[in-house]
Amino acid sequence: MTNQRETPIEISKEEFEKIGHKLIDSISIFIDTIREKPVTPAENPEQVQKILGNASLPEEGVSASELIQHTADLILSHSLLNGHPKFLGYITSSAAPIGALGDLLAAAVNPNVGAQILSPIATEIERQTIKWLAEFIGVSPGYGGILVSGGNMANFTAFLAARTAKTPISFKEEGFMGSSSKLLVYCSKATHTWIEKATILFGHGSKSIRWIQTDAENKMDIGELDQCIKDDLSKGHKPFMIVGTAGDVSTGAVDNFEAIHALCKAFDLWFHIDGAYGMPAAGIDELKPLFAGIEGADSIALDPHKWLYNPLEVGCTLVKEPKYLTDTFSSHPEYYNFSKDSEELTQNYYEYGLQNSRGFRALKVWLTLQQVGRKAYIKMISEDIQLSELLFNLAGKHKDFEAVTQSLSITTFRYVPEGFNKKNAGSESYLNKLNETLLNALQEGGEVFLSNAIVQEKYCLRACIVNFRTTRKDITEIIDIVAREGNKIHKTLHEELHT
Numbered sequence: 211m212t213n214q215r216e217t218p219i220e221i222s223k224e225e226f227e228k229i230g231h232k233l234i235d236s237i238s239i240f241i242d243t244i245r246e247k248p249v250t251p252a253e254n255p256e257q258v259q260k261i262l263g264n265a266s267l268p269e270e271g272v273s274a275s276e277l278i279q280h281t282a283d284l285i286l287s288h289s290l291l292n293g294h295p296k297f298l299g300y301i302t303s304s305a306a307p308i309g310a311l312g313d314l315l316a317a318a319v320n321p322n323v324g325a326q327i328l329s330p331i332a333t334e335i336e337r338q339t340i341k342w343l344a345e346f347i348g349v350s351p352g353y354g355g356i357l358v359s360g361g362n363m364a365n366f367t368a369f370l371a372a373r374t375a376k377t378p379i380s381f382k383e384e385g386f387m388g389s390s391s392k393l394l395v396y397c398s399k400a401t402h403t404w405i406e407k408a409t410i411l412f413g414h415g416s417k418s419i420r421w422i423q424t425d426a427e428n429k430m431d432i433g434e435l436d437q438c439i440k441d442d443l444s445k446g447h448k449p450f451m452i453v454g455t456a457g458d459v460s461t462g463a464v465d466n467f468e469a470i471h472a473l474c475k476a477f478d479l480w481f482h483i484d485g486a487y488g489m490p491a492a493g494i495d496e497l498k499p500l501f502a503g504i505e506g507a508d509s510i511a512l513d514p515h516k517w518l519y520n521p522l523e524v525g526c527t528l529v530k531e532p533k534y535l536t537d538t539f540s541s542h543p544e545y546y547n548f549s550k551d552s553e554e555l556t557q558n559y560y561e562y563g564l565q566n567s568r569g570f571r572a573l574k575v576w577l578t579l580q581q582v583g584r585k586a587y588i589k590m591i592s593e594d595i596q597l598s599e600l601l602f603n604l605a606g607k608h609k610d611f612e613a614v615t616q617s618l619s620i621t622t623f624r625y626v627p628e629g630f631n632k633k634n635a636g637s638e639s640y641l642n643k644l645n646e647t648l649l650n651a652l653q654e655g656g657e658v659f660l661s662n663a664i665v666q667e668k669y670c671l672r673a674c675i676v677n678f679r680t681t682r683k684d685i686t687e688i689i690d691i692v693a694r695e696g697n698k699i700h701k702t703l704h705e706e707l708h709t
């Protein structure tokens with residue numbers, strides 16, 4: 211009697227090899243020819259739904275081999291390619307190919323990295339990855355932390371640790387019922403939307419955010435921050451946290467961390483840095499002054515799936531005193547037979563964050579950090595910055611563009627037709643409309659993918675280069691494409707307005 215259960219879900223060794231080899235062949239060709247494809251097929255939901263069909267849930271199964279081959283064709287032909295060298299939208303990087311192999315291996319073994327006993331090697335790989343990330347950005351490897359799904363979750367995790375650290379122990383039981391003073395958080399106007407979600411989801415309410423003005427470089431105004439905290443204290447409120455940003459989502463601005471740290475010390479506040487995008491640039495020697503003060507942070511969020519070029523999803527929360535994570539998230543239900551020695555040798559990651567069952571997302575980061583090494587990582591990130599500067603300079607010199615901002619690897623610019631009089635009434639609203647229409651046309655055109663930023667009420671085109679495939683030639687071609695399309699759209703809009 212064979213000890214094998216016949217199930218339709220198992221795949222034999224021979225079949226797995228055959229399907230796997232074919233799939234890897236398709237993926238290798240996909241990566242090798244990515245430059246020759248459009249950035250996006252720009253199909254609308256109706257077209258995509260038609261391609262997918264609207265069959266009901268299948269009653270009977272089908273062959274895995276056919277299914278995978280068909281699905282590979284479907285996905286490879288109908289996706290937006292953020293791995294394309296001319297994809298410079300939002301903050302989504304080209305994904306390191308080794309990360310795809312890492313995810314395959316991780317899913318094949320499928321350790322549950324919630325508890326050490328369920329994931330002995332994966333747990334240690336996650337711990338080592340977190341230590342390496344801390345070393346990479348130049349803070350003490352003593353920071354502990356956890357890998358999460360991305361920037362929102364990394365910041366949420368830190369937000370909750372901050373609250374635990376700055377409220378009495380009774381807060382865990384009483385919540386907001388036990389306190390009449392408002393728990394307030396301070397951040398600049400340029401802070402990413404996660405902060406609103408956090409205050410809403412965790413019961414503070416969005417009015418508990420003090421949005422501080424930014425200066426001409428989009429950095430938080432420290433004088434206003436100081437005054438705002440003092441005013442709130444005099445009213446009996448309870449400030450608990452300041453959030454600084456390392457690379458704001460619109461323009462890449464980096465806040466003044468030394469000044470924020472000083473205020474946190476003076477008022478006993480938690481100092482958090484949202485470095486979801488920009489933090490890896492702190493590893494570049496020449497940029498150390500820009501990031502001065504990061505070692506004072508109580509917590510830092512950074513996203514390997516942004517500027518460390520890892521496949522989605524992976525973010526990281528680093529906390530100077532990891533005990534605030536376990537104080538926040540640890541619980542010991544009777545159905546867990548896991549070691550409680552969480553501080554030192556045995557690390558059960560479910561005690562460090564919001565998830566219990568957790569995947570092995572550390573593997574792709576761990577592999578990429580080793581494949582590339584620190585030096586070459588610094589070179590790639592520096593080159594992204596140089597490409598962004600090149601774009602800014604080319605836009606600045608071009609007769610039809612206004613270069614607006616450049617910081618880290620984000621450039622904002624806008625199409626302003628040659629000879630256009632910006633002083634005429636209505637000219638700014640025309641330029642905003644022109645650039646918005648232009649962006650939509652570019653996103654549908656498939657030659658280049660940019661996104662937008664509003665800078666001092668100007669609707670700008672925005673390129674964020676977190677893309678190890680982009681070259682100097684791509685940047686010059688992008689300038690030509692945008693100028694050509696801008697010209698077309700200006701003509702059409704202008705005619706529409708004057709007919």
Ligand SMILES: Cc1ncc(COP(=O)(O)O)c(C=O)c1O
Pocket residue numbers: 301359360361362363365402404455457458459484485486487513525
């Ligand atoms: C500064 C900053 N923080 C947080 C986030 C949120 O990251 P995610 O989309 O991975 O949740 C982003 C995303 O662009 C960001 O730029």
